[in-house]
Structure formats: C-alpha cells, structure tokens
Amino acid sequence: MLKTKIKAAQISNLTDARYFAAWYTDWLGFCCDTTSPNYVSPELLHAIRDWVEGPQIVGEFGAQDAAYIHDAVKRLNLDVVQVGFFYGAKELENLRGLTVIREIVIDPNEATDLNATLEALSPLVDYFLLEFSKNNISWDALKNNKNYFNINTLKSCCEKYPILLSINVKAGEANELLETLQPEGLNVFGGDEEKVGFKSFDEMDELFEAIES
Numbered sequence: 001m002l003k004t005k006i007k008a009a010q011i012s013n014l015t016d017a018r019y020f021a022a023w024y025t026d027w028l029g030f031c032c033d034t035t036s037p038n039y040v041s042p043e044l045l046h047a048i049r050d051w052v053e054g055p056q057i058v059g060e061f062g063a064q065d066a067a068y069i070h071d072a073v074k075r076l077n078l079d080v081v082q083v084g085f086f087y088g089a090k091e092l093e094n095l096r097g098l099t100v101i102r103e104i105v106i107d108p109n110e111a112t113d114l115n116a117t118l119e120a121l122s123p124l125v126d127y128f129l130l131e132f133s134k135n136n137i138s139w140d141a142l143k144n145n146k147n148y149f150n151i152n153t154l155k156s157c158c159e160k161y162p163i164l165l166s167i168n169v170k171a172g173e174a175n176e177l178l179e180t181l182q183p184e185g186l187n188v189f190g191g192d193e194e195k196v197g198f199k200s201f202d203e204m205d206e207l208f209e210a211i212e213s
Contacts, residue, residue: 003211004178005185007164009060010038014048016190019201021052023208027080028055032072033062045076058082066094073098092124103129108149118161129187131166138168139177158183171206
C-alpha cells in the first residue's frame with residue numbers, strides 16, 4: 001500500500017491501467033476532452049476498464065458543458081469527473097450530484113489568491129488538483145526558489161482542503177514533500193507504450209517504492 005492517494009492521469013493503454021491498478025492507486029483518469037490529443041474513445045475506455053479492478057474511473061474534461069458531462073458520466077459509467085478553469089462556481093453548481101475534481105494550474109508568474117479560490121469553490125468540489133507540472137515546476141524549485149510560490153501558503157491550503165498535487169518530484173524527495181505539505185494525494189501521468197503491451201516503469205517504480213508504507 002502507498003502512504004498517500006494516487007491519481008494516475010491520461011491513461012490511454014491497458015499496460016498503464018494494469019500497472020497502476022496493481023499498485024492500488026485510487027483513480028485512473030481518462031481524457032474525455034474531444035479536442036485534446038490525449039482523447040480516449042469510449043470504446044477504448046470501456047475495453048480498458050473491463051480488464052482492471054479497484055481504482056475509480058475519472059473522466060478528465062476540458063471546456064465541455066455540464067449537460068455533456070452528465071451524459072458522459074452515464075454513457076461511460078464514470079465514478080468521478082475532473083474539470084478545469086472553465087468551471088467557476090456557477091458552472092460547478094450544474095455538476096451537483098457528481099464527484100468532482102477541480103484542476104487549478106499554478107502559474108508562478110501570475111498573482112492569484114489561491115486560498116480565496118479554494119474557499120469559494122470548496123462547497124462544490126470534492127478534491128482540488130493543483131497542477132504545477134504543466135509549467136515545469138518541480139518540488140525542488142518550489143521549496144528553494146521563493147519566486148515560484150509561497151510554500152507556507154501551499155502547506156496551509158493542504159491543511160484546510162482536500163488537495164492532490166501534480167508536481168515534478170524525484171523518488172528521493174517524495175517523502176519530504178508528503179511530510180512537509182501533507183496533501184490528500186499525488187497526481188501522476190500515464191504515457192505511450194514503447195510497443196504494444198510493453199513499457200518501462202522504472203522511474204514510476206522508484207517513486208512508488210519510496211512512498212510505500
């Protein structure tokens with residue numbers, strides 16, 4: 001078992017799905033945004049989920065509206081939906097009844113009041129996904145470079161809200177991150193197979209072995 005919850009994002013093949021399920025991750029995320037290059041067809045999603053047991057299935061959406069998402073939940077038998085910046089309080093109201101992960105992409109060059117955003121949206125959201133990796137922000141940079149982000153603010157937010165962190169972190173630093181911030185969990189990514197049915201998981205193995213309880 002792992003010390004923290006894990007969401008595996010952008011799953012697009014059975015090799016990834018079986019690997020993450022074997023590590024007892026909590027969620028498998030599939031891109032349901034038809035405009036994204038990572039989009040997974042309903043046929044493939046159903047085929048993959050039929051082979052795995054354990055993790056909840058997350059539909060990762062883009063700017064699709066609430067009606068589309070509700071329909072997709074039924075068609076794809078999704079357990080959780082993930083939405084991005086397009087979904088403010090008004091839009092999230094239309095997702096009531098669903099388990100919702102709200103993504104927030106962290107840009108160190110933009111001044112945002114993270115705590116205020118989390119407080120305003122928390123009644124409508126089950127988990128927040130703070131996305132640092134899309135801007136190539138690592139844990140090492142976060143803790144050592146004050147120009148990136150106030151780590152005390154982040155720690156305070158993790159104490160008050162259910163936060164999943166998506167951040168570049170080395171296996172040897174993972175426990176330091178978890179002990180310092182104590183988030184609800186981490187977000188990691190699947191990827192392309194090297195060939196059908198084969199993929200190296202050496203780097204992911206190191207991370208999971210480091211945070212194995």
